[in-house]
Amino acid sequence: MISDAKGEDNQPDNYTLTIALKACAGLQLLKQGEILHGVLRKNEKIGLDLFVGSALIEFYSKCGKMRDASKVFKEFEKPDVVLWTSMVSGYEQNGCFEEAVAFFSERVVEKGVDPGHVTLVSLVSACAKLSNLKLGRSVHGFVIRRGFENELCLVNALLNLYAKTGFVKAAEILFRRMAGKDVVSWSSMIGCYSHNGHAVEALRLFNDMINKGVQPNAVTVVSALQACAVACDLGEGQRIHELATKEGFDVEVSVSTALIDMYMKCLSPNEAVNVFKKMPRKDVVSWAALLSGYSQAGMAYKSIGVFRDMLSSGIQPDAVSMVKILASSSELGILRQAVCLHGYISRSGFDSNAFVEASLVELYSKCGNLDYAVKVFEGSIDKDVVLWSAMIAGYGIHGQGGESLKLFEQMVKSSAARPNNVTFLSMLSACSHAGLVSQGIEIFHMMVNEYGLNPSSEHYGIVVDLLGRTGELDKAMEIINQMPIPVEPHVWGALLSACRIHHNLEIGELATKNLLHLDTNHAGYYILLSNMYAVDGKWGNVEKVRTLIKEKGLKKMFGQSMVEISNEVHSFVADDKFHPECEKIYELLRQLEVIMRLQLEQLYGIFEAPLSFKIT
DNA sequence: TTAGGGTTAG
Numbered sequence: 001m002i003s004d005a006k007g008e009d010n011q012p013d014n015y016t017l018t019i020a021l022k023a024c025a026g027l028q029l030l031k032q033g034e035i036l037h038g039v040l041r042k043n044e045k046i047g048l049d050l051f052v053g054s055a056l057i058e059f060y061s062k063c064g065k066m067r068d069a070s071k072v073f074k075e076f077e078k079p080d081v082v083l084w085t086s087m088v089s090g091y092e093q094n095g096c097f098e099e100a101v102a103f104f105s106e107r108v109v110e111k112g113v114d115p116g117h118v119t120l121v122s123l124v125s126a127c128a129k130l131s132n133l134k135l136g137r138s139v140h141g142f143v144i145r146r147g148f149e150n151e152l153c154l155v156n157a158l159l160n161l162y163a164k165t166g167f168v169k170a171a172e173i174l175f176r177r178m179a180g181k182d183v184v185s186w187s188s189m190i191g192c193y194s195h196n197g198h199a200v201e202a203l204r205l206f207n208d209m210i211n212k213g214v215q216p217n218a219v220t221v222v223s224a225l226q227a228c229a230v231a232c233d234l235g236e237g238q239r240i241h242e243l244a245t246k247e248g249f250d251v252e253v254s255v256s257t258a259l260i261d262m263y264m265k266c267l268s269p270n271e272a273v274n275v276f277k278k279m280p281r282k283d284v285v286s287w288a289a290l291l292s293g294y295s296q297a298g299m300a301y302k303s304i305g306v307f308r309d310m311l312s313s314g315i316q317p318d319a320v321s322m323v324k325i326l327a328s329s330s331e332l333g334i335l336r337q338a339v340c341l342h343g344y345i346s347r348s349g350f351d352s353n354a355f356v357e358a359s360l361v362e363l364y365s366k367c368g369n370l371d372y373a374v375k376v377f378e379g380s381i382d383k384d385v386v387l388w389s390a391m392i393a394g395y396g397i398h399g400q401g402g403e404s405l406k407l408f409e410q411m412v413k414s415s416a417a418r419p420n421n422v423t424f425l426s427m428l429s430a431c432s433h434a435g436l437v438s439q440g441i442e443i444f445h446m447m448v449n450e451y452g453l454n455p456s457s458e459h460y461g462i463v464v465d466l467l468g469r470t471g472e473l474d475k476a477m478e479i480i481n482q483m484p485i486p487v488e489p490h491v492w493g494a495l496l497s498a499c500r501i502h503h504n505l506e507i508g509e510l511a512t513k514n515l516l517h518l519d520t521n522h523a524g525y526y527i528l529l530s531n532m533y534a535v536d537g538k539w540g541n542v543e544k545v546r547t548l549i550k551e552k553g554l555k556k557m558f559g560q561s562m563v564e565i566s567n568e569v570h571s572f573v574a575d576d577k578f579h580p581e582c583e584k585i586y587e588l589l590r591q592l593e594v595i596m597r598l599q600l601e602q603l604y605g606i607f608e609a610p611l612s613f614k615i616t
Numbered sequence: 617t618t619a620g621g622g623t624t625a626g
Contacts (some may be wrong), residue, residue: 257620
């Protein structure tokens, strides 16, 4: 229409151009929109209209061209609220959260412009994405002062801010006080509970919503499914699956992916595969959910198979799927495969991702090559807590507790990374493996007194293990008695193992009594106790424990070991009934290597060099 | 204005 326009009478007016620009924005038609902008520049009569200006800004921001949007904005001497709101939301929608906040502050603080509630929605969203609770709360204060408390979109955005920053109490209060709630408010609150680990509350609220007759949407269902995954609640998950199917939400990729994740976390891999197979369209996230599920379930072989199938169906892996495949590989501990994956990663450009780096350090540590782990660690430009913790743990696995301690000191003194709960777990475990009792206890006190961290049951378990290994059973008992949190089975288990090593039947029986009380189904604990009786020749008691194992229907898993000798994998099994799987695993890894090589060749040309990564 | 799969220990 524009290009055919001849003569002034046929020229489009502001109204027409605004609509045309909005259409280009919606369809992301960059070229056509730019032509419209050209027409505008030529026609002085309609050049600087605020309506057209905001349409232009919106168009450029939808096409990801914030520089051009900014140029348009600067052409206006007297921009109105709508115009600069388009800029704030443009930055926010393009993931430039800092810029959104900066642009807002510049207008409000320096130029004294009064923002409207629509502007604040984008600002609050930017705060949520940046996890900037401080700024978000001051915006909340402003919202109250300006009387915007009944603007639904704005309150929903604030709800989301508190959800993302883990401020569950504030979200609850806001949600309770909301006069009108829409499906977004309900979904946000359910999501808030799920993301912050309050699965029971999330599911209670979801059912509450249904009972009140509020119609859920696909987003609500995704949040509720996440809650089922967190709570390992298969029954509820299946009910929500039925509901999703009935409402037709299951055709959405996000819902199917959440279903796969839920089934995997509820230990039902077959159900997860069924959902996956039915998906008409699968993307890298849905593949990764399956891969991640197998990896977390300890089914490394399956996980690697999924990765192979993903590559051969032409899906490009992303950082998340790489992290998961590295985790599965570290379970197999085959160095050749680690080197091969490292080669693939560095050639695909994932090697500067912090998550990937930490997983590589873990992988090389678990494959027994600490030197390679150190090379990856040292090669990282921006070391975060996770990378430091992974390297500390790496030394720990190899019994080099002294190195772990040194690295910890270096981390505290010369980096911006602050140790967290997992760093201390790695430290304690390193001390335990190396028999560094006093240092371990010191670390434990440091964690509480200097860093103000609350030790979890896992931390206590390692401290008990640490004391127990060197025979300080009374001190271990004292630690357990002073625990301010419930004593979980693995803590008693650590004590029991120590009793087995140092042959203390009295404390061993006490530990077992507590384990029985907690109704654990870990066969290993009972076998430990039975062995202790056997050493003393107390065969009557051995018989009693063995009967108990049978009554509970417990089975001890048989172990299988694999050893890599000059690129060949050999397997040893504890029982003849188990067929060695190593042939199959080796074949799978070979196939994977071929596919990775093919993919790299297609993407970047032919490689003369072997895929296996050489570390110099 | 809400949304799917991630890192470190054992």
